[in-house]
Amino acid sequence: MKSSDFVSLLADPHSRRSCFCSLLPATSLLCLVFFVGSAFIAPDYKEKFSIWGMTDTLQNLKFNKCKDQCRPNGSEALPEGIVAKTSNLDMRPLWGFPKKNESSMVNLFAVAVGIKQKDLVNIMVRKFLSSNFVIMLFHYDGKVDEWKSFEWCDHVLHVSAVNQTKWWFAKRFLHPDIVAEYGYIFLWDEDLGVESFHPQRYVSIVQREGLEISQPALDPVKSSELHHQITARGRKIVHRRIYKHGESRKGCDGSSTAPPCTGWIEMMAPVFSRAAWRCVWYMIQNDLIHAWGLDMQLGYCAQGDRTKNVGVVDAEYIIHHGRPTLGGGEGNETRSLAEDRNTGRKSIMSTEKISAPSHSHSHPKDHRVDVRRQSYIELDIFKKRWNKAVQEDECWVDPYLLPADQ
Ligand SMILES: *[C@@H]1O[C@H](CO)[C@@H](O)[C@H](O)[C@H]1NC(C)=O
Numbered sequence: 001m002k003s004s005d006f007v008s009l010l011a012d013p014h015s016r017r018s019c020f021c022s023l024l025p026a027t028s029l030l031c032l033v034f035f036v037g038s039a040f041i042a043p044d045y046k047e048k049f050s051i052w053g054m055t056d057t058l059q060n061l062k063f064n065k066c067k068d069q070c071r072p073n074g075s076e077a078l079p080e081g082i083v084a085k086t087s088n089l090d091m092r093p094l095w096g097f098p099k100k101n102e103s104s105m106v107n108l109f110a111v112a113v114g115i116k117q118k119d120l121v122n123i124m125v126r127k128f129l130s131s132n133f134v135i136m137l138f139h140y141d142g143k144v145d146e147w148k149s150f151e152w153c154d155h156v157l158h159v160s161a162v163n164q165t166k167w168w169f170a171k172r173f174l175h176p177d178i179v180a181e182y183g184y185i186f187l188w189d190e191d192l193g194v195e196s197f198h199p200q201r202y203v204s205i206v207q208r209e210g211l212e213i214s215q216p217a218l219d220p221v222k223s224s225e226l227h228h229q230i231t232a233r234g235r236k237i238v239h240r241r242i243y244k245h246g247e248s249r250k251g252c253d254g255s256s257t258a259p260p261c262t263g264w265i266e267m268m269a270p271v272f273s274r275a276a277w278r279c280v281w282y283m284i285q286n287d288l289i290h291a292w293g294l295d296m297q298l299g300y301c302a303q304g305d306r307t308k309n310v311g312v313v314d315a316e317y318i319i320h321h322g323r324p325t326l327g328g329g330e331g332n333e334t335r336s337l338a339e340d341r342n343t344g345r346k347s348i349m350s351t352e353k354i355s356a357p358s359h360s361h362s363h364p365k366d367h368r369v370d371v372r373r374q375s376y377i378e379l380d381i382f383k384k385r386w387n388k389a390v391q392e393d394e395c396w397v398d399p400y401l402l403p404a405d406q
Pocket residue numbers: 073074
């Protein structure tokens with residue numbers, strides 16, 4: 001990444017502020033256009049105003065009071081109090097009002113599912129329902145009715161789109177304004193065991209520890225796959241970094257400041273705070289449905305120092321069963337082949353396990369290789385897009401730019 005351009009920006013904090021402030025005049029200008037428009041283009045309107053005794057002075061007063069208001073684009077024609085900026089996924093009764101206390105904090109559990117994993121999903125859904133989560137299932141295999149046998153089926157939301165990935169669904173159905181009421185957003189894969197995981201306790205821990213982006217640790221013994229050392233369960237309540245020997249800058253120690261040593265989680269079972277999700281949603285590219293490379297940049301959404309606000313929870317941990325899921329045949333490592341790549345840096349764990357897909361000869365429709373190829377293509381596009389964005393945005397300053405990189 002070319003960084004020399006930013007040195008001067010870093011040295012001059014005003015350059016950033018001036019860009020930000022230019023938004024304000026733009027907003028006032030919009031208000032101005034609106035009022036000038038009502039005065040000159042719509043004389044009928046003006047007459048009505050005079051009938052009601054609205055004098056120009058009053059309008060001027062209003063104008064002065066209004067010019068600093070920021071309205072959602074398109075809502076300017078409405079009185080502000082009626083503008084409903086956000087929504088949620090709660091179901092409401094056809095008559096009467098919900099019994100639940102709407103002001104209590106609720107969290108969201110969203111998971112991409114196929115009917116073949118119904119045993120694991122059933123256990124997850126029960127756990128999260130009993131912790132008062134709102135639950136959303138993204139069906140990628142088009143099979144929705146098959147879930148009817150579970151008594152919880154009608155109490156969760158179902159979204160179905162064949163062969164779409166978790167990130168495809170998330171970008172389209174979890175817009176931050178839609179999920180604005182949820183304290184934490186869990187966006188998980190389906191092949192996870194939650195025997196040693198309690199959702200509400202997990203939320204208490206990340207709240208207490210100030211983790212804006214987190215994941216439960218993986219049980220290193222029971223998990224069939226473990227691609228990254230940082231995700232392995234440790235003995236503490238949470239951990240935020242790993243220690244590993246390596247030549248010069250390749251190792252991880254207490255002074256490391258960047259992924260994959262610290263400030264990093266895997267994309268298998270991420271948990272985002274409301275604020276972090278608002279940022280991450282913008283980073284998810286509409287067309288890059290495998291979201292490779294996103295993990296390395298998540299730290300930018302950590303609402304502060306990624307070495308503090310990103311972490312792995314050891315006390316509440318999960319098992320990664322590594323079952324074949326979307327895009328795979330009968331093989332083993334379909335899903336998580338997506339997890340070993342990041343922005344150009346090699347994973348610190350051995351990746352041999354996934355670099356050679358073991359063919360399941362019995363299954364002719366195994367698309368794992370195609371999925372992986374596509375994922376690499378997407379990673380390349382994402383990296384280029386990121387670098388281009390960095391170069392073109394004169395206001396953006398990289399908070400993680402190391403002096404050594406300059
Ligand atoms: C508001 O939305 C319109 C299109 O609906 C767009 O042309 C315009 O640029 C937007 N304005 C702002 C300030 O985002």
